[in-house]
Amino acid sequence: MGQCYGKTVPTVRDADGVITDVIGDSDHPLQQTPVSSNNLPSVKNTPARSSANSPWPSPYPHGVVGVTPSPARSTPRRFFKRPFPPPSPAKHIKASLAKRFGHAKPPAEGPIPEDETPEPDQSLDKNFGYNKNFGAKFELGKEIGRGHFGHTCHAVGKKGELKDLPVAVKIISKTKTSISSSSTTPRCMR
Numbered sequence: 592m593g594q595c596y597g598k599t600v601p602t603v604r605d606a607d608g609v610i611t612d613v614i615g616d617s618d619h620p621l622q623q624t625p626v627s628s629n630n631l632p633s634v635k636n637t638p639a640r641s642s643a644n645s646p647w648p649s650p651y652p653h654g655v656v657g658v659t660p661s662p663a664r665s666t667p668r669r670f671f672k673r674p675f676p677p678p679s680p681a682k683h684i685k686a687s688l689a690k691r692f693g694h695a696k697p698p699a700e701g702p703i704p705e706d707e708t709p710e711p712d713q714s715l716d717k718n719f720g721y722n723k724n725f726g727a728k729f730e731l732g733k734e735i736g737r738g739h740f741g742h743t744c745h746a747v748g749k750k751g752e753l754k755d756l757p758v759a760v761k762i763i764s765k766t767k768t769s770i771s772s773s774s775t776t777p778r779c780m781r
């Protein structure tokens with residue numbers, strides 16, 4: 592068990608000294624593969640040269656002897672090293688900015704305007720100045736919501752243009768901002 596036994600293939604030597612393998616039994620030989628005396632297949636009688644009588648026709652046109660040269664020889668040379676570096680994407684960005692704004696200089700950094708033409712009654716008061724005298728200006732009510740930076744409370748104005756008007760006051764924790772010195776920064780939102 593576990594051993595491999597090779598099958599002895601009978602051979603026939605012709606008058607030229609060419610040895611031919613005989614595949615199949617002696618009564619019904621299936622195929623004969625000519626080999627030379629050095630146990631290599633005989634080039635003279637290979638099937639590629641004797642395909643005229645083969646039931647499978649050759650894909651090459653008739654009369655062509657040998658193998659067509661490889662088309663790889665006619666492949667154009669590839670240059671892996673680029674003569675110029677690829678264009679910088681920043682140039683495209685600058686060009687698009689120049690096309691949009693009329694000059695190559697990008698707009699000055701700053702807060703992005705939320706609304707081009709805000710209506711007076713819909714704009715938010717973004718000034719943080721209610722930490723002083725906040726209790727004198729607004730009557731703080733119950734909490735109506737919470738956000739990431741703080742919570743929002745209902746309030747009513749006591750004086751000024753917001754007198755007796757309901758407002759929403761967002762109280763931002765001091766730990767979430769660095770504007771005010773107090774622990775919380777009330778922010779009035781209409």
Ligand SMILES: Nc1ncnc2c1ncn2[C@@H]1O[C@H](COP(=O)(O)OP(=O)(O)OP(=O)(O)O)[C@@H](O)[C@H]1O
Nearest residue numbers: 735736737738739740741742743758759761780781
């Ligand atoms: N003007 C308002 N009127 C009524 N309710 C409001 C008003 N502003 C805020 N709220 C309520 O308070 C909640 C929290 O508001 P807030 O502005 O803190 O939310 P947020 O923008 O998600 O918070 P953050 O910006 O801190 O993440 C809202 O979900 C809303 O229910």
